[in-house]
Amino acid sequence: MAYDPTDPIHQFQINRIVPIRIGDWDFSFTNSALFMVLTVAVTAAFLYYTTRGRGLVPSRGQSITELTYEFTANMLRDAAGTAGMKFFPFVFSIFMFILVANLFGMFPYFFTVTSHLIVTFALAMLVMAVVVGYGFTKHGLKFFKLFVPEGVPGILMPLVVLIEVVSFLSRPVSLSVRLFANMLAGHITLKVFAGFIVSLSAFGALGILGSILPLLMVVALTALEFLVAALQAYVFAVLTCMYLNDAIHPGH
Amino acid sequence: MFVTQAFAQDGETTDHQPVTAEGANVTHHEGTISPDEHGEGFPPFNPEYFPSQLLWLAITFGVFYWLLKTVIMPRIGGILENRRDRIALDLEAAERMRSDADEAKAAYEQELTEARNRAHSIAQDARETAKADAEKERKRLDAELDEKLEAAQARIGEVKRSALGEVDGIARDVTDTILRQVANIEASQDEIASAVNQAGS
Numbered sequence: 001m002a003y004d005p006t007d008p009i010h011q012f013q014i015n016r017i018v019p020i021r022i023g024d025w026d027f028s029f030t031n032s033a034l035f036m037v038l039t040v041a042v043t044a045a046f047l048y049y050t051t052r053g054r055g056l057v058p059s060r061g062q063s064i065t066e067l068t069y070e071f072t073a074n075m076l077r078d079a080a081g082t083a084g085m086k087f088f089p090f091v092f093s094i095f096m097f098i099l100v101a102n103l104f105g106m107f108p109y110f111f112t113v114t115s116h117l118i119v120t121f122a123l124a125m126l127v128m129a130v131v132v133g134y135g136f137t138k139h140g141l142k143f144f145k146l147f148v149p150e151g152v153p154g155i156l157m158p159l160v161v162l163i164e165v166v167s168f169l170s171r172p173v174s175l176s177v178r179l180f181a182n183m184l185a186g187h188i189t190l191k192v193f194a195g196f197i198v199s200l201s202a203f204g205a206l207g208i209l210g211s212i213l214p215l216l217m218v219v220a221l222t223a224l225e226f227l228v229a230a231l232q233a234y235v236f237a238v239l240t241c242m243y244l245n246d247a248i249h250p251g252h
Numbered sequence: 253m254f255v256t257q258a259f260a261q262d263g264e265t266t267d268h269q270p271v272t273a274e275g276a277n278v279t280h281h282e283g284t285i286s287p288d289e290h291g292e293g294f295p296p297f298n299p300e301y302f303p304s305q306l307l308w309l310a311i312t313f314g315v316f317y318w319l320l321k322t323v324i325m326p327r328i329g330g331i332l333e334n335r336r337d338r339i340a341l342d343l344e345a346a347e348r349m350r351s352d353a354d355e356a357k358a359a360y361e362q363e364l365t366e367a368r369n370r371a372h373s374i375a376q377d378a379r380e381t382a383k384a385d386a387e388k389e390r391k392r393l394d395a396e397l398d399e400k401l402e403a404a405q406a407r408i409g410e411v412k413r414s415a416l417g418e419v420d421g422i423a424r425d426v427t428d429t430i431l432r433q434v435a436n437i438e439a440s441q442d443e444i445a446s447a448v449n450q451a452g453s
Contacts, residue, residue, distance in 0.1 A: 012295040014305075025303045032301065033308035040316040047324045054331050056338060062331075069328045089321035097316055116296045118305050123313075184296060 006195030008188045012115055032119070035104060035111045043100045068096065072237065079241035083248050090130060091244070094123065095237035102183060102229035106222070114232075115183040117176065124176035127240045135247035146250040175239055182232045186225045193217045423448040 004010075018029035050061030058066055072092045076084050098114060105112030113119055135143040147164040148157070196214035200207040424444045431437045431444075 009294060014295055014298075014301045020304075026300065027307045028301075028304050029308070030301060030304055032305050033312070036308050036312040040312045040319075044316060044319045044324065047320070047328070051324070051327050051331060054327070054334070056335055058331075065328060066332065069325070070332070089317065089325055092325065093313065093317040093320050096320070097313060113309075116305060118296075118302045119309055122306055122309050126313075180296070 006191075006198050008191035008195065011112070011187060011191060012184070014111075014116075031111045032113055032116065035101070035113050039097060039101045039104055039113060042104075043096050047096075068092075075234075075238060076241045076244075079238065080245035080248055084241065084244055087130070087134075087244050091237055091240055094127070094240055095233055098123070098179065098236050099230060099233035102233055103226070105183060105187065106226060106229060112183055112187060114179055115187060117180045120180040121172065121176040123179075123236070124172040127175065127243060128172045131243045131247040134244075135250060138247070139250055143247070143250050146246055150251070171239075171243060175236065179232050179236055182228055186221070186228050190218060190221050190225060193221060420445070420448055423451075 014030045014032050016028040016030050017034060020027045020029060046061070047065050050059070050065045053059060053062065055062055069092065072095050073085070073088060076088055076091050080087070101113040104110050105115065132143075135146070139145075147161050147168065149160060149164065152160050193214045197211040197218065200211035200214065203210075424441070427444050427448060428439065428441075431439050
């Protein structure tokens with residue numbers, strides 16, 4: 001069953017590795033699940049291993065761990081204040097998970113976990129659930145003040161509230177689609193240009209010469225994709241921090 | 253183009269999703285994944301694997317969160333806290349040492365000033381005693397010299413006197429000799445003495 005080697009969609013295909021079926025639900029251990037496990041295992045192992053020395057003067061690996069830790073801590077503190085630091089493990093987990101999953105996607109033949117909408121949507125919904133859950137347990141009905149900004153004239157209020165509600169409801173969608181679309185589009189573009197190289201080189205000497213162009217493009221895109229991988233993890237984490245800030249200080 | 257394909261696929265999959273026979277069929281062919289391999293449309297929109305992805309995401313992310321929260325982050329936090337404490341401690345120690353050094357320097361400078369003053373006064377004293385001693389010595393020498401001078405003058409006077417006393421005798425002898433040798437005159441001692449006395453006065 002030969003598939004087209006230049007097919008840009010093939011990389012997103014999910015395959016069952018260990019089929020598991022409970023009732024009507026298919027919970028198979030797939031390549032996606034494998035890479036989730038790998039992401040978690042590698043990240044946790046790295047973080048654990050690099051801090052084994054508990055060095056007063058950090059080693060190189062420990063430096064990386066400390067940098068990401070403090071980077072995330074500062075990001076959360078800037079966005080949500082010191083009260084937001086109780087969510088630090090949550091934000092750090094999200095950031096590290098997405099970052100490493102994205103970067104794993106940059107390896108050839110690796111599956112990109114975050115290129116599936118359901119995964120990013122689940123993460124976004126998790127963030128929203130934490131925001132809404134914490135908001136209501138902490139502030140009760142005062143959490144609705146989030147939708148009622150202060151200093152708005154009475155006539156405009158219904159309109160403003162409507163806009164606020166719609167923007168709040170669209171948050172999980174924008175949050176998940178942004179990450180998903182970036183990873184998907186980037187990987188497709190990479191694969192399309194890489195496919196050009198293969199297709200062009202089939203046309204003899206002239207084709208091989210012509211394939212230099214898409215090759216350069218692929219090199220440039222790879223660099224760009226590394227940037228996007230880190231940037232999207234950062235964006236997701238920053239937005240998470242901001243939404244958490246809403247839950248902690250709903251009155252703006 | 254992808255979108256239309258995906259939409260078509262969506263319709264198709266939702267159509268045969270509830271059919272468990274299809275799913276069971278797929279699980280049967282665990283080695284042959286050909287049914288999923290092609291003709292399934294756009295994989296990210298294929299709901300067939302949604303439950304599996306959700307479950308495994310929940311498991312892996314849950315474990316990840318738990319690991320970070322209970323093991324790894326306290327560890328990193330501890331390291332950073334430890335370092336912060338250590339730096340604060342070191343800074344405090346450095347501050348204390350600096351103030352110690354400042355104190356020591358002040359004490360040293362004070363002592364130096366005192367010592368300098370003392371040295372100055374000692375030198376002053378020494379100079380004054382030396383001067384006084386010198387003055388005393390000078391006076392003593394002066395007195396001694398005066399004494400010696402007086403004695404010398406007294407002796408000179410004596411010598412002069414005795415010399416003058418002898419001059420008459422010499423003059424008499426000389427006169428006697430001259431008279432005898434030159435003039436061949438024999439004169440008595442008395443005559444010579446009176447003549448000398450006359451010439452001398």
